[in-house]
Amino acid sequence: MMTAKVNHMKAEARAKIARLKRSPKYRTFFNPEAIQAFKKVEGSAFAGKPMCLRMSNDPSPRC
Amino acid sequence: MDKEEIKAFQQASREMAAEELGQRETAYDSALLSLQDIDEDAISQYETWRTKYDFGWSRILKWKSKPAHEKALDIAIWYDGSLAGLCWASPKDSTEKIFVLYLERNPDDSLLTRGFVAPLCLTAVRFYGVLLDLRFVVIDNPNPGARDAYEREGFSYLAGVGLAYDLAQDYDAINSEENDDDR
Numbered sequence: 400m401m402t403a404k405v406n407h408m409k410a411e412a413r414a415k416i417a418r419l420k421r422s423p424k425y426r427t428f429f430n431p432e433a434i435q436a437f438k439k440v441e442g443s444a445f446a447g448k449p450m451c452l453r454m455s456n457d458p459s460p461r462c
Numbered sequence: 463m464d465k466e467e468i469k470a471f472q473q474a475s476r477e478m479a480a481e482e483l484g485q486r487e488t489a490y491d492s493a494l495l496s497l498q499d500i501d502e503d504a505i506s507q508y509e510t511w512r513t514k515y516d517f518g519w520s521r522i523l524k525w526k527s528k529p530a531h532e533k534a535l536d537i538a539i540w541y542d543g544s545l546a547g548l549c550w551a552s553p554k555d556s557t558e559k560i561f562v563l564y565l566e567r568n569p570d571d572s573l574l575t576r577g578f579v580a581p582l583c584l585t586a587v588r589f590y591g592v593l594l595d596l597r598f599v600v601i602d603n604p605n606p607g608a609r610d611a612y613e614r615e616g617f618s619y620l621a622g623v624g625l626a627y628d629l630a631q632d633y634d635a636i637n638s639e640e641n642d643d644d645r
Contacts, residue, residue: 404466405466405469405470405473406470407470408466408467408470408471409470409471409473409474411470412470412471412474412475412593413474413477413478415592415593415636416474416475416478416589416592416593417478418636418639418640419589419592419632419635419636419639420478420482421639422635422636422638422639423635423638424631424634424635424638425632425635426616426631427482427486427585428581428584428585428588428615429482429483429486429578429581429585430614430615432614433581433611433614433615434577434578434581435577436608436610436611436614437576437577437578437579437580437581437608437611438576438577439611440605440607440608440611441607442514442515442605442607443511443513443515443566443567443568443569444513444515444517444564444565444566444605445565445566445567445579445580445601445604445605445608445611446562446563446564446565446601446602446603446604446605446608447517447550447562447563447564447565447566447602447603448602448603449515449516449517450516450517450518451516452514452515452516
């Protein structure tokens with residue numbers, strides 16, 4: 400029952416996003432220039448304040 | 463808004479972000495790409511990343527069950543069985559903004575997904591923001607080196623808001639599409 404309700408609401412949500420994507424005014428985030436720019440970013444974090452920064456890339460221990 | 467509706471919005475946002483990339487010409491096999499919620503498997507793989515950052519991703523597993531984080535969107539990007547990226551975004555107490563609080567890619571520079579993780583997550587957050595009727599997607603503590611990339615996506619520094627994407631342009635697009643349908 401709960402799954403059916405979620406699926407129904409999901410279908411409505413998908414329809415709203417589909418309307419957005421169909422519009423000639425829609426501007427995708429998957430443009431080649433942006434993808435290249437993100438590829439060139441130094442480091443693997445794009446947003447957020449880390450709890451700590453390690454000097455090395457050793458995965459352990461976490462802080 | 464009840465839990466089922468939030469869950470439906472989260473699933474739709476993740477799915478349609480992955481589908482959009484799949485519809486574009488890339489070196490990817492779209493069948494191997496999926497956007498999921500952050501679960502134990504994602505955290506297990508994350509623990510093997512050789513990253514200098516520690517965002518405390520394992521905390522997300524506890525946060526997800528708390529009412530204060532009910533509307534947060536968690537994203538784990540998987541490609542061919544490997545964890546390619548993680549994202550945590552939340553409106554917190556705002557009625558007009560969703561904040562991208564943490565966004566990190568797999569630090570293995572040889573992965574095909576390197577340049578796609580941020581656009582994938584930002585697309586899902588953007589869709590989710592539209593479904594929640596919010597106004598801005600705001601990047602919390604952006605990596606200064608990524609400023610050019612964010613600006614290429616249409617983000618800009620707005621006074622009193624921060625580095626943000628204004629969803630008003632997306633609502634214009636939806637309304638324009640609906641008006642076209644009416645004709």
